[in-house]
Amino acid sequence: MGIIxxxxxxxxxxxxxAAPLIFTALGGVFSERSxxxxxxxxxxxxxxxxxGVVVNLTISAPLNxxxxxxxxxxxxxxxxxxxxxxxxxxxxxxxxxxxFRADQVVSGVAINFLALGIGLFLIEEWxxxxxxxxxxxxxxxxxxxxxxxxxxxxxxxxxxYITSYIxxxxxxxxxxxxxxxxxxxRLRSVGEHPMAADTNGINVSKMRxxxxxxxxxxxxxxxxxxxxxxxQNFSHATIAGQGFMALAAMIFGKWHPLGAMGAAxxxxxxxxxSLTGSSIPLLQDIPSVFLMIAPYVLxxxxxxxxxxxxxxxxxxxxPYIKGxx
Amino acid sequence: MFSNNRLTxxxxxxxxxxxxxxxxxxxxxxxxxxxxxxYAALWxxxxxxxxxxxxxxxxxxxxxxxxxxVAFAFRTGLFNIGVEGQVFVGWLAAVWVxxxxxxxxxxxxxxxxxxxxxxxxxxxxxxxxxKARFGVHExxxxxxxxxxxxxxxxxLIRSVLTDNDDKTEYVNDSASLASTWLSDLTGxxxxxxxxxxxxxxxxxxWFILEKTVKGYELRAVxxxxxxxxYAGMNVNRNIILSFIISGGFAGVAGAxxxxxxxxxxxxxxxxxxxxxxxxxxxxxxxxxALGTVLAAFLFGTLKVGALNMxxxxxxxxxxxxxxxxxxxxxxxxxxxxxxxxxFKKEEK
Numbered sequence: 001m002g003i004i005x006x007x008x009x010x011x012x013x014x015x016x017x018a019a020p021l022i023f024t025a026l027g028g029v030f031s032e033r034s035x036x037x038x039x040x041x042x043x044x045x046x047x048x049x050x051x052g053v054v055v056n057l058t059i060s061a062p063l064n065x066x067x068x069x070x071x072x073x074x075x076x077x078x079x080x081x082x083x084x085x086x087x088x089x090x091x092x093x094x095x096x097x098x099x100f101r102a103d104q105v106v107s108g109v110a111i112n113f114l115a116l117g118i119g120l121f122l123i124e125e126w127x128x129x130x131x132x133x134x135x136x137x138x139x140x141x142x143x144x145x146x147x148x149x150x151x152x153x154x155x156x157x158x159x160x161y162i163t164s165y166i167x168x169x170x171x172x173x174x175x176x177x178x179x180x181x182x183x184x185x186r187l188r189s190v191g192e193h194p195m196a197a198d199t200n201g202i203n204v205s206k207m208r209x210x211x212x213x214x215x216x217x218x219x220x221x222x223x224x225x226x227x228x229x230x231x232q233n234f235s236h237a238t239i240a241g242q243g244f245m246a247l248a249a250m251i252f253g254k255w256h257p258l259g260a261m262g263a264a265x266x267x268x269x270x271x272x273x274s275l276t277g278s279s280i281p282l283l284q285d286i287p288s289v290f291l292m293i294a295p296y297v298l299x300x301x302x303x304x305x306x307x308x309x310x311x312x313x314x315x316x317x318x319p320y321i322k323g324x325x
Numbered sequence: 326m327f328s329n330n331r332l333t334x335x336x337x338x339x340x341x342x343x344x345x346x347x348x349x350x351x352x353x354x355x356x357x358x359x360x361x362x363x364y365a366a367l368w369x370x371x372x373x374x375x376x377x378x379x380x381x382x383x384x385x386x387x388x389x390x391x392x393x394x395v396a397f398a399f400r401t402g403l404f405n406i407g408v409e410g411q412v413f414v415g416w417l418a419a420v421w422v423x424x425x426x427x428x429x430x431x432x433x434x435x436x437x438x439x440x441x442x443x444x445x446x447x448x449x450x451x452x453x454x455x456k457a458r459f460g461v462h463e464x465x466x467x468x469x470x471x472x473x474x475x476x477x478x479x480x481l482i483r484s485v486l487t488d489n490d491d492k493t494e495y496v497n498d499s500a501s502l503a504s505t506w507l508s509d510l511t512g513x514x515x516x517x518x519x520x521x522x523x524x525x526x527x528x529x530x531w532f533i534l535e536k537t538v539k540g541y542e543l544r545a546v547x548x549x550x551x552x553x554x555y556a557g558m559n560v561n562r563n564i565i566l567s568f569i570i571s572g573g574f575a576g577v578a579g580a581x582x583x584x585x586x587x588x589x590x591x592x593x594x595x596x597x598x599x600x601x602x603x604x605x606x607x608x609x610x611x612x613x614a615l616g617t618v619l620a621a622f623l624f625g626t627l628k629v630g631a632l633n634m635x636x637x638x639x640x641x642x643x644x645x646x647x648x649x650x651x652x653x654x655x656x657x658x659x660x661x662x663x664x665x666x667x668f669k670k671e672e673k
Contacts, residue, residue, distance in 0.1 A: 102659065109604050120640070
C-alpha cells in the first residue's frame with residue numbers, strides 16, 4: 001500500500017470527522033472573542049443534534065411525497081431549524097452570564113446538563129422510549145462532478161459531504177467577519193477591554209449577547225450535522241464529548257477562526273487514524289489503545305510544547321459592570 | 326454592593342433548590358402530569374423503603390467524594406473538570422490492588438483505597454503541572470485526560486487485568502467494603518461502608534482547608550494569586566498540590582465503586598458521569614465540605630428517586646432538567662441577592 005493510497009484512506013475521513021468540530025469551534029470563537037466563556041458548546045451541540053433528528057423524522061415523510069428534490073432538502077431544513085432553536089436556547093447562557101453576572105463556566109455546565117435533560121425528556125415524551133428511530137434522510141456523501149475525476153486529488157478531497165466544504169468555507173467567512181468588519185472589531189474589543197469599548201459607545205451587553213447567540217447557532221449546526229451524518233439518531237450518547245473537543249480545538253487554535261479550523265482538522269485526522277489505522281501497514285502492529293488516545297495526548301503535548309501560552313481574550317470570563325474599574 | 330452575610334450565602338442554594346423543584350413541577354403540569362404524585366413517586370423511590378434508602382446512600386457516597394474533588398480545586402481557583410477521568414483510574418487502581426493481592430484486611434483495604442487516591446492524584450498532577458509550568462489551560466488538559474483515562478482503563482482491563490474479558494474478577498473479601506450486615510439491614514441493597522469513608526473525606530477536606538497553613542495558602546492562591554505571590558507563597562507549587570489532592574479525592578470516589586458498590590470494574594463505552602455530576606454537587610454545596618455532603622445527598626436522592634418516577638408516568642429525565650436548573654439558579658446568585666436586598670428594603 002503506497003503513501004497515496006494511505007492518504008486517500010485517511011484524508012476524506014479526517015475532513016468528515018472534522019466538519020462538526022469546525023462549525024462548533026467557530027461558534028466558540030464568536031462567544032469567547034466577545035468575552036464569554038462557553039463551556040456549554042457541548043450542550044448546544046446536544047440541542048442541535050436533538051432538534052435536527054426530531055425535525056428530520058417529522059418532515060421526511062411529507063417532503064418525500066412532494067418529490068425527490070424536496071426529500072433531498074430534508075437534512076438541510078432540519079439543520080436550519082436546529083440552528084435557530086440552538087441559537088434561541090443559547091440565550092439562557094447569555095442571560096445568565098451577561099445580565100445575571102453568573103459564573104460563566106458554571107452557567108455553561110448548567111447548559112450542558114439542561115440540553116441533555118430537555119432532549120431526553122422530550123424524546124421519552126414524544127416517542128415513549130430512550131432514543132429515536134434512525135432518520136430516513138441523513139446527509140449523503142457526493143462525488144463532486146468534474147473535480148472528482150482529477151487523479152489523486154479528486155478521490156482525496158472531492159468525495160465527501162457538502163457540509164464539510166461549507167464548514168471550511170465558513171471558517172474563512174468567520175475570519176473575514178471577525179478581522180475585517182466593524183462588527184468583528186467591536187466584538188473583539190468587547191472581549192479585550194469592555195470599559196474602553198463602552199467609552200467608545202459600543203453596547204457591551206448587546207455585543208456579548210450576539211456572540212453567545214452566534215455560538216449557539218453554529219454549535220446547533222455542528223450538532224445537527226454530526227447527528228445526521230454519524231449517529232443518524234438521537235440518544236443520550238449521540239453527542240459524547242464533541243462539544244468539549246470543539247472547545248479544545250478553539251483554544252488550540254488560539255481563538256482564531258482559521259486556527260480553530262486547523263485544530264479541528266487535526267483532531268479529525270487523529271480520529272481517522274485511530275479508525276483506519278488497522279489497515280495501514282506501519283500502524284497496524286501498534287495496539288489500538290495508543291491510536292485511540294493519540295488525539296488527546298497529541299493535543300496535550302501540542303498545548304504544552306509547540307504553541308506555548310495560549311492568549312485568551314483579556315476580559316474573558318468576567319462580567320462587565322458599568323462604572324467599575 | 327449587597328449584604329454578603331452568612332444567611333444570604335445559605336439562602337441562595339436553598340432558594341435555588343426550591344426554584345428548581347418548582348420549575349420541575351411546572352414542567353410536569355405543562356405535560357399533563359400531576360406534580361404531587363410525580364414528586365411523591367420520587368420521594369418513595371429514594372426513601373420509600375429500606376432497600377431504596379440503601380441504594381440512595383450508595384449513590385450519594387461517590388457523589389460526596391467527587392464533589393469534594395471539584396470543590397477542593399475550585400477553592401484554589403482551579404476548575405478540575407477531569408474528575409471523571411480521575412475517578413476511572415482510581416476505580417481501576419483499587420480493583421487492581423483488590424484482585425491481585427492477598428493480604429489481611431487491615432492492610433489490604435486501606436492499601437487499596439490509598440493506591441486509588443494516589444492514582445487519582447497522579448492523574449490530577451498532569452493538568453496541575455502543565456498549568457503551573459507552561460500556563461496551559463487546566464480545563465482543556467483535564468478534558469483530554471478524561472478520554473485518555475477512559476480508553477487506557479478499558480485497554481488495561483482487556484489486556485492486563487483479564488484475558489480479553491469485558492469485566493475484571495471480583496475484589497477479594499479482604500479488600501471489600503461490602504457488608505452483609507448493612508445489606509441485610511436495607512433489604513439487600515448494595516449499601517457498603519464507603520459512606521463512612523466519604524464522611525471522613527469531607528472532614529479531611531474541611532481540616533486541610535480551614536485548619537492548616539497549607540490550606541490557608543491554597544485558599545489565598547485561589548482568592549488572589551498575585552497577592553499570594555507577593556506574600557512569598559509559591560503559587561505554582563500550590564496549583565500542583567491542589568490538583569493532586571483534588572485528584573486524590575476523585576480516586577477514592579472511584580474506589581467506592583470498585584471496592585463497594587460493584588466490587589469489579591467493567592469496560593465502559595462512555596463516561597459514568599460521577600465526575601461530571603460532582604461539578605454540580607460542588608457548585609450547589611458552595612465548595613465547602615458540609616455543603617458538598619448535603620448537596621451530594623440531594624442529588625443522589627433525586628437521581629435514585631427518579632428511577633421510580635416512571636411509576637407515575639413522568640419520564641425520569643425530568644430530574645436532569647431540575648438538576649440543571651438548580652445549578653443555573655445557583656450560578657445566577659447575583660440576581661437572587663439583588664431580589665433579596667430589594668425584599669429587605671421594602672420591609673424597612
